Amino acid sequence: MNDQRQDSSILENSTKLTTLLFSSSILNITSSPPVRTRTVVSTIYIAGIAFMVGVFLVLLWVNLFSRYCWCWHDTSVSNRLNRQWFIQRSTVRQNENASSKDRHQQRQSEEDELE
The missing domain is CATH 1.20.5 (Single alpha-helices involved in coiled-coils or other helix-helix interfaces)
Incomplete structure (x- = not known):
């Protein structure tokens, strides 16, 4: 028992x-979880962050250099060229206006000195 x-x-x-x-x-x-699983998860996490930073930088670059019109899909080639020509012409005119104002101010200062 x-x-x-x-x-x-x-x-x-x-x-x-x-x-x-x-x-x-x-x-x-x-x-x-096992060490290998943690390593894989952290690697995927870091790769995701790097991918997002890369996409951000590409979008920033496109935004900053969109003045050159390479990314316009809704306009024809002739309109793109006309727009680029207009932008170049307006920048040249701004430079000419600035230089003519400088010349005018120099003339006035020379005339004031002569008087």
């Missing part, structure tokens, strides 16, 4: 121990 109790208690204790070990191993697996 005593042997049966010992056998049943040993069986009960071993079952509890097995259950405890099994549940703790499951908790360890779910709470901390």
